[in-house]
Amino acid sequence: MKRIHKISAIIIALLGISLHCQAQQTGTVSFGYDDNGNRTSQSYASKQGGKVRQEEPTKTTSTILDFHGDMRVSLYPNPAKDKLTLTIQNKPEELSLFFKVTTVSGVVLYEKVLNSDTESFDMSVLSPGIYMFQLIGGDRKHIWKVIKE
Numbered sequence: 001m002k003r004i005h006k007i008s009a010i011i012i013a014l015l016g017i018s019l020h021c022q023a024q025q026t027g028t029v030s031f032g033y034d035d036n037g038n039r040t041s042q043s044y045a046s047k048q049g050g051k052v053r054q055e056e057p058t059k060t061t062s063t064i065l066d067f068h069g070d071m072r073v074s075l076y077p078n079p080a081k082d083k084l085t086l087t088i089q090n091k092p093e094e095l096s097l098f099f100k101v102t103t104v105s106g107v108v109l110y111e112k113v114l115n116s117d118t119e120s121f122d123m124s125v126l127s128p129g130i131y132m133f134q135l136i137g138g139d140r141k142h143i144w145k146v147i148k149e
Helices: 002-023
Strands: 027-033 039-048 051-054 058-064 072-078 083-089 097-103 108-114 118-122 129-137 140-148
Antiparallel strands (some): 039 058, 072 083, 097 129
């Protein structure tokens, strides 16, 4: 019987510690999602001196770290209103990159061979919705869903 009391006391102590840790929590992170389940924003609220401080939501940056060796690719902001930017770091000189923008049904809207490390795309001419952005290099291909607001 004493063993049961010891186990019960340990469980109660652990629950007390857990509740105490939750009470000490000083901030909350919230995420926004689109209808397809893609994260579109992140915000942070913290308690400082009894007051809640809310930070503005941040736009999501889509990043690939291992597209080709050490090459790093970023596409931002997502969702986009007017301009979408693609940046490439550590691209091997021998690698040719091709970029394509399509509708979700596959209609090609824009194609380009990338010649620089940074490209901007005018999103203002597109209707609000979801578009597919494809980066093709060698035998690899990556596709992003981008939301146009």
